[in-house]
Amino acid sequence: MLIVEELSKSFDGFRAVNKANLEVGQGEIIAVIGPNGAGKTTLFNLITGVVKPDGGRVIFKGEDITGALPHEVCRRGISRSFQVVNLFQKLTVFENIQVSILAREKRTWNLFASSSKLVRQETEEILKRAGLKGKEGVVAALLSHGDRKVLEIAMALGGNPHFLILDEPTAGMAQDEGERCIDLIRTLSREMGLTIVFCEHDMEMVFGIADRIMVMVRGTTVAQDCCDAIRCNRMVQEAYLGGSNHA
Incomplete structure (x- = not known):
């Protein structure tokens, strides 16, 4: 449903996203994880047209939407929530x-x-x-x-939407609120057939809900695989999870 190919973006000489790759099948729940500054939010901004990439492509349902404006991306079926809540107060x-x-x-x-x-x-x-x-x-x-x-x-x-992007959906929540949000994400996937990509620092949530996980380090995709394979990936353990005991 979504293919990200070699996507890159620099800000004032800093490479925030460096030839990142991501593939998402219809109906999947995909987690994007990585340390702070790995480029996760910038990747989401590139996919949704908030910022324009320096290189690479974004393909959604077979169409190239690279560099499309946010409202155009939305009308094609991609909706987004943000790390900082954005409401009409x-x-x-x-x-x-x-x-x-x-x-x-x-x-x-x-x-x-x-x-x-x-x-x-x-x-x-x-x-x-x-x-x-x-x-x-x-x-x-x-x-x-x-x-x-x-x-x-x-x-x-x-x-x-057909495709939902969530930027740290449970950040700052109490445990009961976080569990409620997780249940909502599962419901949206199961009952509405939504394809969902999210980034999150809560590893218990990530491994409990994701079908597959994409790992970013310094703007680059270092792995994308099923949860068990990510747990066992030594590069991921060293770069992000801090060793097998934390997986």
């Missing part, structure tokens, strides 16, 4: 999701417009799927950290 949970749906439909959000009523049913469905029923009237700024992260995922669903 003064809008309610319900309104945040409405905005994401209306953006997909190229409409302007207006509380009194008929377009807001047209997407009400879809908004309700996303609220239910994300486990946010009962909180639809809460202003986003007043949500707990965990609910804010879940709302951002719910907003990504408003784009009706």
Whole structure:
């Protein structure tokens, strides 16, 4: 479904991503791991058009989308959540999701417009799927950290994606919130058939949910394989996991 070939990006002479490669099959859950500064977020930014690559290609469902603008990437079926939560703080949970749906439909959000009523049913469905029923009237700024992260995922669903990219979805969450987020990711994969790529520092989560893992070190792909093979990969252990006892 997604092929990243030799993707590279430099900032002021620093090579953030260095000929990275990634392959993702339809319906897979793929984890991208690596130490801080490995280039994971920059890789996601390159795939989603936030920044343009210096070299390499991004192929999505057989089409070259290298360098496409973020809204073009979104309309092709790729949605994204960010490491730092990105919400409309003064809008309610319900309104945040409405905005994401209306953006997909190229409409302007207006509380009194008929377009807001047209997407009400879809908004309700996303609220239910994300486990946010009962909180639809809460202003986003007043949500707990965990609910804010879940709302951002719910907003990504408003784009009706086929492919979902999550940047550290459980970062900063309490254990129960993190478990809830993991359950949501599993549900989205199983019930909606979404293909999901995420980066995460919680290795218990990574090995518990991923079908395969891609490892980045200094901007380069050093391995991409099933979880068991990654556990046993000596290069990965030395570069990132810190030895077999940490795998």
